[in-house]
Amino acid sequence: KAGVTQTPRYLIKTRGQQVTLSCSPISGHRSVSWYQQTPGQGLQFLFEYFSETQRNKGNFPGRFSGRQFSNSRSEMNVSTLELGDSALYLCASSLGASVVTDTQYFGPGTRLTVL
Amino acid sequence: GNSVTQMEGPVTLSEEAFLTINCTYTATGYPSLFWYVQYPGEGLQLLLKATKADDKGSNKGFEATYRKETTSFHLEKGSVQVSDSAVYFCALINQAGTALIFGKGTTLSVSS
Numbered sequence: 484k485a486g487v488t489q490t491p492r493y494l495i496k497t498r499g500q501q502v503t504l505s506c507s508p509i510s511g512h513r514s515v516s517w518y519q520q521t522p523g524q525g526l527q528f529l530f531e532y533f534s535e536t537q538r539n540k541g542n543f544p545g546r547f548s549g550r551q552f553s554n555s556r557s558e559m560n561v562s563t564l565e566l567g568d569s570a571l572y573l574c575a576s577s578l579g580a581s582v583v584t585d586t587q588y589f590g591p592g593t594r595l596t597v598l
Numbered sequence: 599g600n601s602v603t604q605m606e607g608p609v610t611l612s613e614e615a616f617l618t619i620n621c622t623y624t625a626t627g628y629p630s631l632f633w634y635v636q637y638p639g640e641g642l643q644l645l646l647k648a649t650k651a652d653d654k655g656s657n658k659g660f661e662a663t664y665r666k667e668t669t670s671f672h673l674e675k676g677s678v679q680v681s682d683s684a685v686y687f688c689a690l691i692n693q694a695g696t697a698l699i700f701g702k703g704t705t706l707s708v709s710s
Contacts, residue, residue: 487641516697518700525700525701525702525703526687526698526700526703528692528697528698528699531696531697538696539694539696539697541697573641573642575641575642581695582691582695582696582697582698583629583630583649583691583695586644587644587698588644589634589641589642589643590641591639591640591641592641
């Protein structure tokens with residue numbers, strides 16, 4: 484069974500630009516979560532989608548947005564990039580909607596560098 | 599809100615040494631606790647979990663016991679291998695039950 488895939492794996496952008504990252508969950512998984520990983524802040528929750536609906540959102544500015552499609556694939560978008568947005572963005576998928584009972588499977592991440 | 603603190607790294611060990619990575623938590627109630635591992639260039643993988651107090655999670659020789667008295671979930675392995683070199687993250691579920699909260703991660707380096 485294929486794992487969680489994220490594209491692209493690496494991105495270089497300049498300040499002020501916008502970027503879209505893509506995540507394809509494991510087949511059959513309906514929940515997709517996004518996390519930002521930085522050396523200073525560690526892993527922080529961005530948002531979570533289930534059946535095309537954003538159910539939960541972390542403490543990030545409105546420049547960070549996302550969506551989920553009917554095939555459960557998800558995209559996240561960051562507008563007006565800032566240097567501090569440089570990070571590894573991780574996507575995780577799970578079969579159901581419960582963080583307690585449904586194991587989250589992580590992709591390899593997209594490394595975003597903002598210059 | 600819920601939070602987790604784990605020991606700073608890096609931890610450097612020789613092969614076959616005993617490993618302990620400390621993790622303590624602050625939480626309302628007794629949320630599920632997790633250990634994730636991140637190998638170089640890869641995403642996080644669930645290593646083990648415990649869903650209630652006194653539970654012991656175990657996998658691949660690693661163990662951790664959910665101790666409510668000391669609010670701890672320390673990761674242990676009796677004999678580490680070079681292939682265990684990775685970053686280890688302790689995590690728990692946030693108060694709303696909607697997302698994972700991770701510790702800062704502990705880098706383990708095992709030499710032969």
